[in-house]
Structures are given as C-alpha cells and as structure tokens.
Amino acid sequence: MIVFRYLSREVLVTLSAVSAVLLVIIMSGRFVKFLAQAASGALDPGSLFLIMGFRMPGFLQLILPLGLFLGILLAYGRLYLESEMTVLSATGMSQQRLLAMTLVPATGVALVVAWLSLSLAPQGSMQFQLVLNKQDAMTEFDTLVPGRFQALNDGSRVTYTERMTEDRANLGGVFISEKRLGQDQKDRGISVLVADSGRQEIRPDGNRYLILENGYRYDGSPGQADYRAIKYDTYGVLLARPEISNEVTDRDAMPTSALWGNPEPRAVAELQWRLSLPLLVFIVTLMAVPLSRVNPRQGRFLKLLPAILLYMAYLTILISARGSLEKGKIPLGLGLWWVHGIFLSIGLGLLYWEPLRLKMASRRSMKEMARG
Incomplete structure (x- = not known):
C-alpha cells in the first residue's frame, strides 16, 4: 500500500503539472485569437472570459490523456534513473504489477475525461455557440x-x-x-x-x-x-437588423443523449469519439508503463520523443478515422474501434517484449555456460 500511494502520488503530481502547463499554452493561444476578434469588433470584449470558460472542458478532455501519458513517462523515468525501480523490481515488482497499480489513478483520470467528453464539454460547446449567435446578432452600434x-x-x-x-x-x-x-x-x-x-x-x-x-x-x-x-x-x-438564432449546429454541442440510436454517420462518429477519449486513457497508460523503462546510463529523456511521436500517431489516426467515418468511408460497425485495437496490440507488445527478450537472453547465456 505504501508503494502504491508513492507511485500514485508521483504520477498524479506530474500529471497535474504537465496538464497545467499544456492548458495555459493552449488557452493562451485561443485567448489571443479571441482577443484579436474583439479588437476588430467581431466579439464583445466583456464576453472573452465567459467564452474561455465554456471552451475549457473541450481543452481538458484532450489535455488530460496527454498529461497522464507524459506524467507516467517522467515520473517513472525518474524512478528508473535513480534506481528506485531497480529496488522495487528486486522485491518482486513486475511490469504487470506496476501496470495494475498505475491503472488505479488512470481509472480516476478516465472517469474525469468521460465526464468531460460525455457531458461537460458538449454543454460548454452549446453555450459557446449561443454566445457566438448572440454576438452575431449585435449591430455595429453595439x-x-x-x-x-x-x-x-x-x-x-x-x-x-x-x-x-x-x-x-x-x-x-x-x-x-x-x-x-x-x-x-x-x-x-x-x-x-x-x-x-x-x-x-x-x-x-x-x-x-x-x-x-x-x-x-x-x-x-x-x-x-x-x-x-x-x-x-x-x-x-x-x-443591419440583428438576427438572433438559438439554433446550434455544431456537432460538438449535441447532447450525448441525442446521439444514442442516431444512425447518421456524423452522429455515430461523434458518439464514438466521445467514448474513445476515456478508452484512450487506458491504452496510453498501457503504452506508457513499458516506455518509461530507461537505463540510468541513457538518461530519462531517451524514450520521451519516440513516446510522444507514438502518442501523436495514435491521436492523429483517431482524428483521421473520425473524419472518414463521418464521410461514410469507414463502415459504421467498424467505426473507430480498429484504431484502439491497433494501439492496444502495440501496448501489449511493449509490455511483454522486454521481459520476453530478457528471458530469451538468459536462456541463451545458460546454454553457452553449459557448453563451456
């Protein structure tokens, strides 16, 4: 239990720090964009912070999985570098047990992401659209x-x-x-x-x-x-006479309850996308645990760039598949699940490849010693 609390604290602290930095970077870029629109008269300056508040859940649902992925890499990478993981391995801490412990805080993150993607983010997008509709209805005098x-x-x-x-x-x-x-x-x-x-x-x-x-x-x-x-x-x-519209056409603003049972490709793609984000949390956790294993001589950042590229490939393929699903290029039954299946296989391969390689190397060494 002490080891579990220690590992969970390391992951969650790093997750919080990384997510906060990413959130500040993304929101700063968007705030500059909205500020430019306000300066040109397209937006009311008084509604800028309200708009940013409505957009925050949509940012967080994408930031938290990445923050967890980087948090595991950085936290466990430090433990490997300082030989703490070596000590834990000597006491019987296997990769599978480490993964099981890591999945507990990951489950909490997945629940938060599910709440954001299925409920809070659509509500925020709807309110954001209503604010924009209200802004469009303003005259130049306003x-x-x-x-x-x-x-x-x-x-x-x-x-x-x-x-x-x-x-x-x-x-x-x-x-x-x-x-x-x-x-x-x-x-x-x-x-x-x-x-x-x-x-x-x-x-x-x-x-x-x-x-x-x-x-x-x-x-x-x-x-x-x-x-x-x-x-x-x-x-x-x-x-110009203002035309106030309460119609919300953005797919991100549709309530999740309205997507269930809707056979249209756009609705199916949006629903599967919202369900994919919590699932993404578990799969990136599966990939991050073996990728965090580093040699103290190599440094903790050796696998960081390849790991980030792997994560970006995952997210890029998922977004591309979402667009293809909306256009009817991918069967609705196949949906986005094949993308998760591919990277789940990659995560399992990363998890079991290193122990299998070490076991094979150990057997090879024993055979050579026996021959000698």
Whole structure:
C-alpha cells in the first residue's frame, strides 16, 4: 500500500503539472485569437472570459490523456534513473504489477475525461455557440469602441466615433466611410459621412437607424475630382437588423443523449469519439508503463520523443478515422474501434517484449555456460 500511494502520488503530481502547463499554452493561444476578434469588433470584449470558460472542458478532455501519458513517462523515468525501480523490481515488482497499480489513478483520470467528453464539454460547446449567435446578432452600434476605427461588413464600412456616453445612447465626432455598389455589384466609389453627434433610433417596424446630426456627406471615387459634398442637419444610416438564432449546429454541442440510436454517420462518429477519449486513457497508460523503462546510463529523456511521436500517431489516426467515418468511408460497425485495437496490440507488445527478450537472453547465456 505504501508503494502504491508513492507511485500514485508521483504520477498524479506530474500529471497535474504537465496538464497545467499544456492548458495555459493552449488557452493562451485561443485567448489571443479571441482577443484579436474583439479588437476588430467581431466579439464583445466583456464576453472573452465567459467564452474561455465554456471552451475549457473541450481543452481538458484532450489535455488530460496527454498529461497522464507524459506524467507516467517522467515520473517513472525518474524512478528508473535513480534506481528506485531497480529496488522495487528486486522485491518482486513486475511490469504487470506496476501496470495494475498505475491503472488505479488512470481509472480516476478516465472517469474525469468521460465526464468531460460525455457531458461537460458538449454543454460548454452549446453555450459557446449561443454566445457566438448572440454576438452575431449585435449591430455595429453595439460593438463600437470610442477612439478606434472599426471595419465592418467585410471591410466595406469603416466607422469611428470620438466619444460615447456610458449608456451607448449618444455618439460624438462620428466618421463613417462606406463603399457604394451599383446594381451590378460594381464599385461606384465611396461615401464619407462626418457628424458632430449621433444617436441610435429604433423604429416601430424594428429597423434600427443611426441618426447623425449637423454634418456632411461626401460622395466620389478616390483619385478623381468629381466629389459631391452635401451638408445636412439630420441624416439616418440604416443599421443591419440583428438576427438572433438559438439554433446550434455544431456537432460538438449535441447532447450525448441525442446521439444514442442516431444512425447518421456524423452522429455515430461523434458518439464514438466521445467514448474513445476515456478508452484512450487506458491504452496510453498501457503504452506508457513499458516506455518509461530507461537505463540510468541513457538518461530519462531517451524514450520521451519516440513516446510522444507514438502518442501523436495514435491521436492523429483517431482524428483521421473520425473524419472518414463521418464521410461514410469507414463502415459504421467498424467505426473507430480498429484504431484502439491497433494501439492496444502495440501496448501489449511493449509490455511483454522486454521481459520476453530478457528471458530469451538468459536462456541463451545458460546454454553457452553449459557448453563451456
């Protein structure tokens, strides 16, 4: 029991450290992406941390199996390097018994991954989609930030305001530049609107207008001296009507209960993918235990790179098979299970090859001694 607690603590501590580092790296990259979208006006800056919270379960369900795999390699590699595993082997600790002890914390990790993949991650993806739908329904008036030029409508309109009240009801120092397109969708030049002030007005029919006051409108084409200037006291700019959609089409956001019994290839592939992640935990544990065995003279990182490449091959083939299953290129009965079968065989081969090799070498040495 003391040995079991010691080994479990080493694995779990290393797992926590590795997973935390991986989570920070991945979330930092995604946060920069969402931050860029917020800077361009595509997202509300106030919802960034909410979005990251919804995306975290989806990240963790992939990070935890990798963290466990690296945790076993690093923790047990250190024990081999410091000859602690040699002492344990001398007291009867076989590879099979070491694997059995390692599967106990691995089972806990698998249960957490199953909870994430089957329940929490789909819920987070659904909420993430709803937030994006809400963001898409926002008008340019809602996402405008004082003192910054904001490109909208694929860059066809650029809006700027010098100041804005806290309730976002009134603007000051407004500038709007918009491309003019003819009925044939050809460029007819640009229109520039400048105004001292502006406000949003919602008509009874639901249309929203940005009412500009005391300003000028300039129409023309860059490089040509045919501009037209119009002074106005009040000018209305139609804002795109928001279309609020509660429909969630992302496959990752579908509840697991809706996937059971669904014969569509996309639903079958998504369900098998969610079930594959907990199964992945046990198979990578089976591979990690023999791969962690190192010679103290070789160093603890000798097998780390090949082990990571093996894990990446496993995950890459699994993702590729998922895509093929969705497209109907793989029979639904075969599904993703053949990938797990291949790497289960690799793990069993790694587990039993080294003891078998040592036994054969020992017999060979005894025969040579007998001949001598």
